[in-house]
Structures are given as structure tokens and as C-alpha cells.
Amino acid sequence: MSHDIRTPMTSVVGYLSLLDEARDMPEEQRRRYTHIALDKAQRLDALVDEFFDITRFNLSNVPLEVGPVDVSLLIVQMVEEFHPQLAHGNTVQLHMPDALTITADAEKLARVFNNLMKNAIAYSERGSVIEIRGGVDGDVARIAISDHGRTIPARKLDMLFDKFYRLDASRSS
Secondary structure (H helix, E strand, C coil): CHHHHHHHHHHHHHHHHHHHHCCCCCHHHHHHHHHHHHHHHHHHHHHHHHHHHHHHCCHHHCCCCEEEEEHHHHHHHHHHHCHHHHCCCCEEEEECCCCCEEEEEHHHHHHHHHHHHHHHHHHECCCCEEEEEEEEECCEEEEEEECCECCCCHHHHHHCCCCCCCCCHHHHC
């Protein structure tokens, strides 16, 4: 959950910092950055509400709001939201079809992609490329986010999805 809260908070702080530092920013860009910061602040507010709901209920009872989701558009929007963090060294290469529509819960899916992107930025080598690939294989959509960082030891791979597991102590700070 802390990951989910930090992602929009990092965007809000990043975009507000850019707005504060660049006094001569073109008005259109200023409006776009303000809109993104406001959108992320509203997302943060919704996450806090969801956090309180999750603490009241078992995690398996969180309802899904399933509908059509254009994953290509979702990924492009996500990359734009990470612009302030990417400005410090990493770049993103997108290899996505123009439209890739699936049936899913858009908000939950966005949380997954945001967590993966945040990890890719945090744990990849500075100045490296983060690749996002998407496509369809039969009736299955596949999205891959890859970076160039430290390799996770094979003996720890099966623990990655354990609740609250961290690869090493330095990641828990």
C-alpha cells in the first residue's frame, strides 16, 4: 500500500516542483502539469479511502470494477506521469500497439503498472533504458516492463509475491 501511495505523491511533488522552478514555463505546459498534479492528488485521496476500506475488510473481498481498458493508452499516460522521475536519467522505450483493449479493472491495473514502473526507475542503472512491450498472443494480452538493474537471485524469485517481502533490507528504508 505504501507503494501505491508514494507513486501519486511522488508525481504531485515532482510536477509541483517543476512548476515552482520553471517560472517562465509556457502556459499550456503549466496547465498540463497542474492538471496532472491535481489528478494525482485526487488519486491519492481515493487511495487513502481505499486503504481504510482494506483495513476494514479482508483483502480478497476488494470489489473489482471490470470493463474495457485501452492498455496502450493507460501505459502512455503512466509514462507521462513519471516524467519528473525520468528526467533524472532514465528513458522509456514503448513498443505497444496503437490500441490494446482488454477487460479489466482499470484502477487496479494502473496500480500494478505504476508499481512496476516505480521499481524499474528506482532499481535500474542510472541513464539506462526502461522498455515497455505489449501485444496480443492469441486471446492473451501480454505487457512486459523491463529495466537494467541488479539481477534478483534465483533462490529469491519464488518469494517476490509474498506479502510484505523485500529483496533486501536496504529496500525497506
